[in-house]
Amino acid sequence: MNKLSMTVNGKPVTGEVEGRKLLVEFLREDLGLTGTHVGCDTSQCGACVVHVNGKAVKSCTMFALEAENADVATIEGQAAEDGTLNTIQQAFQDHHGLQCGYCTPGMVMSAAALLRDNPRPDADEIREYLAGNLCRCTGYHNIIRAILAASGQEVAPLAAE
Template sequence: MPQVSMTVNGKPASGEAEGRTLLSQFLRETLGLTGTHVGCDTSQCGACVVHVDGKAVKACTMFALEAEGADVATIEGQAAPDGTLNPIQQAFQDHHGLQCGFCTPGMVMSAAALLKENPKPSEAEIRDYLEGNLCRCTGYHNIVKAIMAASGQDVGALAAE
């Protein structure tokens, strides 16, 4: 079976992967990084979003072998080594941007990619960017609010839903 090597959350990682092994499966089953959730296996829900070489990618649509030599960031690498949440994670907590939590890793990773591209997105831009991420619990209002707060914007003007 082929070997695949990559950097995951700043550390070298490698393992065996069949040609059909998805990146999400490799991260979860081979590397034990179960924070990357798999909700649909069809690229519909966004629960599996990770960053590959700085770009948001749905890990259920990429083969592990395609990530050979890549720099991969998962939800496990977002907090500081001492466990302190990063600003996006903290904003999700502060603004109740989660309920069951299943979609949260993908939402946080998508939000990080958005804020890297657009440090001060509007509400409409956030909602547009999150189109590929499904949440069955929250109605998105508090997720949008959390992302705006993480970007340093005033969320007091957002209408309550």
């Protein structure tokens, strides 16, 4: 077992983990942060996206020990302390950017990384950025609309609608 320390959603955490434990497993099993989903275990679906030191990463392909002393942000850390949704989460709700909700945490975390790097992306840039996030329910149109709205842009019907 190896000692592990990191900051998760602004709070210091420690634990003991085997070297083979994945970051997603540490977050879910050891810390009880089950909002980060495991969808494929192969880095294909993006349901497990978290931020590590400000960078969006798929936590199902990162060992927990690789996050030693890192600053990790999960979907649980996105809302305000009082539970008020952040701008991106609210936009997903307002524009019906979710259905079953399984991919939503990864989509929100990816959207947050995109908007940090590109505060006003167009629909094509959003599609390209989300290429590593799979959704089987929505057809993506409302997800793109939600991200456009979260960036403060006008949300018009998308070309495929």
